[in-house]
Amino acid sequence: MTHIVKLPSVAIVSVTHNRCEPLLVLLRQVQALDYDPGCLDIFLVDNASTDNTVARIRQEFPHVQLVLSKENTGVSSGFNRSIQACLASGREYKYLWLLDSDAEVEPSTLRCMVEAMEADASLGVVGSAVYDPVERARLVTAGLRVDWSVCDIPLLVPDEESRSALVDVDLIPACSMLTRATLYQRIGLWDARFPLYWGDTDWCARVLHDGSRVCCDVRSRVWHRDWSYVIRGFGASVFIRDHIRGGLLFYLRHNPLHSLHSIRRFIIKTHFKAALERLTLRQGFRRAYLAAIEDVLVGRFDKQITLPEGEPPLQSLDRIGAELRRIVTERRPRILLNQIADEDQKWRIKSVMSGYFDTIDWFEIAPDQSGGKWAEYRVFKPGQLLAHAGRVLNGMHTININICSVSRPLLYNLFVGRYVVLIDAADNGIIEHNAPWSGILDVLWTVLQGFKSAYSDLPRSLRSSSSLTEALAGGDVFKNNQDSANV
Numbered sequence: 001m002t003h004i005v006k007l008p009s010v011a012i013v014s015v016t017h018n019r020c021e022p023l024l025v026l027l028r029q030v031q032a033l034d035y036d037p038g039c040l041d042i043f044l045v046d047n048a049s050t051d052n053t054v055a056r057i058r059q060e061f062p063h064v065q066l067v068l069s070k071e072n073t074g075v076s077s078g079f080n081r082s083i084q085a086c087l088a089s090g091r092e093y094k095y096l097w098l099l100d101s102d103a104e105v106e107p108s109t110l111r112c113m114v115e116a117m118e119a120d121a122s123l124g125v126v127g128s129a130v131y132d133p134v135e136r137a138r139l140v141t142a143g144l145r146v147d148w149s150v151c152d153i154p155l156l157v158p159d160e161e162s163r164s165a166l167v168d169v170d171l172i173p174a175c176s177m178l179t180r181a182t183l184y185q186r187i188g189l190w191d192a193r194f195p196l197y198w199g200d201t202d203w204c205a206r207v208l209h210d211g212s213r214v215c216c217d218v219r220s221r222v223w224h225r226d227w228s229y230v231i232r233g234f235g236a237s238v239f240i241r242d243h244i245r246g247g248l249l250f251y252l253r254h255n256p257l258h259s260l261h262s263i264r265r266f267i268i269k270t271h272f273k274a275a276l277e278r279l280t281l282r283q284g285f286r287r288a289y290l291a292a293i294e295d296v297l298v299g300r301f302d303k304q305i306t307l308p309e310g311e312p313p314l315q316s317l318d319r320i321g322a323e324l325r326r327i328v329t330e331r332r333p334r335i336l337l338n339q340i341a342d343e344d345q346k347w348r349i350k351s352v353m354s355g356y357f358d359t360i361d362w363f364e365i366a367p368d369q370s371g372g373k374w375a376e377y378r379v380f381k382p383g384q385l386l387a388h389a390g391r392v393l394n395g396m397h398t399i400n401i402n403i404c405s406v407s408r409p410l411l412y413n414l415f416v417g418r419y420v421v422l423i424d425a426a427d428n429g430i431i432e433h434n435a436p437w438s439g440i441l442d443v444l445w446t447v448l449q450g451f452k453s454a455y456s457d458l459p460r461s462l463r464s465s466s467s468l469t470e471a472l473a474g475g476d477v478f479k480n481n482q483d484s485a486n487v
Contacts (some may be wrong), residue, residue, distance in 0.1 A: 006265075007039045008094040008114060011181075017047040018099035020056055023101045027061050034107040035114075041065065041091065043414075044101075045082045047072040054250055054337040064091070074195030075301055079174065080286040083189060093181050098200075100175040104133060104223040112220035113178040117164060125179050127172030127202060128222040130152040136223060141325040143169030143216035144201075151251045153201070155440065158218075166215045170208070174200035176222035186210060193301040196239065200248030205254045212418025232407040233424045234314060237288040244270055244292035249301070253472050264454035264486055267293055271450025275443045280409035281420050281432045284311050290446070297457050297466025317352050317427040323418065324358035324401060336417060337364045341410035346425060349403060363399065367408055414439045467482030 012030065016023050030042065045067040046054055069078065079098060086093060095111060095117060107129075113126045132138045141155040158170060177200060177333055188204045190199040204214050239283060248270075251263055274289035287308035295301070313321045315323070325331075335353060340346050345365075402417025404410070404423050413420055415436050425428035461468055 002436045007036045009039045010095045010097050011093040012042045012097045014101050015045040017278040018049045018051045019101045020051045020053040029105050034111050043082045043086045045078040048077050076190040076194050076199035077192045080189040096179050096181055098177040103175045109220050112217050116188045116217045122213050125172050125209045125214045127216050128176035129218045131223045133223040142167050142218050143176045144171050146170045148257050151262045151451040169216050171201045171204040192303050195305050196242040198250050224278040225284050227425040237284040238290040238305050241292045245295045248296045264299050267454040268450040271446055275446040278442050279414045281413045297461040312430050314428040321352045330400055332359045334361045335401045336399045338402055338404040341367045372445045456463045
């Protein structure tokens with residue numbers, strides 16, 4: 001007689017916001033899992049989607065237990081609501097599988113992790129190896145480890161020879177994270193002070209502090225893009241602010257070195273990045289880096305991340321053309337098409353601008369993906385601008401309007417063109433008046449502010465900010481998370 005081993009019950013918990021099509025793909029893949037459907041339930045929080053997600057799920061996957069939120073409160077709060085819903089459902093689950101709504105899985109993804117958990121009681125979290133969804137054979141990371149000496153979390157990609165089934169790590173990304181249900185009673189839910197990023201990182205650190213292991217099962221595979229793939233459009237300021245703020249809070253809270261040396265390096269490096277964005281004229285990104293540091297130092301941990309103050313409204317290409325016609329005195333302006341990759345967009349720009357100027361001298365710098373002389377301006381190297389000072393100074397005096405893709409800026413934008421137009425793929429953008437010398441002063445001031453923040457403001461905040469002190473201790477959020485769920 002064949003002995004049948006009953007599979008443990010698993011609750012799949014997820015959160016989504018305006019990801020209808022990827023979510024439908026994922027749910028179809030979940031139906032094809034090599035796992036008994038009777039042992040699986042799905043709990044999904046919809047964070048106020050406006051893309052018909054709820055209607056499509058109810059129509060095509062009526063068995064999914066939906067938790068509806070009236071507003072988008074972020075990833076951490078969303079996962080918390082989903083976890084609370086499954087724990088309050090009346091069914092006892094041995095494992096909870098946290099799964100991003102835009103992830104892709106294969107039939108064996110879940111079973112591999114469950115087998116690892118069942119074989120070793122010391123495991124508290126087991127995650128999947130993450131693969132690139134475009135280059136599907138490329139392993140992006142097998143969990144991550146924290147380098148506390150420099151406050152960095154590099155991707156962990158073991159070579160073929162050193163890959164074992166289980167790899168002990170410091171954190172597992174929540175794109176595919178299997179957890180023991182009992183952990184939530186012991187260490188609580190996610191900390192909503194990490195709205196978009198770092199919530200999984202912080203929770204895994206607490207699991208390790210609790211004495212359980214965090215591992216990646218390399219046999220289990222998921223396809224998912226990480227935060228670095230966020231398109232650097234104008235809205236990316238929100239993601240930058242959340243990522244930097246969450247990282248600084250995480251490093252301050254969990255740093256085992258009990259030293260501010262690496263924390264100070266992180267703050268100074270962030271200010272340096274802000275200074276470089278001043279060279280690209282992406283002022284919104286610059287403000288996002290600086291706002292993130294300020295958020296932590298003043299103890300501001302809202303559950304929702306917003307754009308930094310001072311963001312100018314986006315204008316259509318036609319309105320940009322009209323505004324340039326008003327402020328540019330030359331009747332035959334020299335316009336540089338800078339890093340505009342799409343041929344149709346080039347045509348649209350030329351067509352609109354020609355409607356406002358009788359004659360235009362057009363110049364072009366094509367996007368350089370090969371690491372050539374133009375691509376080098378995206379990576380700061382000491383002396384680089386000086387080495388090409390002639391080209392930079394020539395652009396400063398000969399170009400009237402520099403139209404540049406916001407996602408492909410060059411470090412010399414500050415010096416080229418009296419007016420710089422940053423534009424996105426949808427032909428929306430902003431006009432920046434170019435003031436090179438005040439820009440250089442801004443760069444120097446931003447770097448100096450980094451040292452002040454690291455060596456003066458940080459120690460003072462650690463001594464005097466009660467909200468920062470509470471955040472570093474975790475407050476009551478770990479044991480008594482009161483995120484309400486509309487179940």
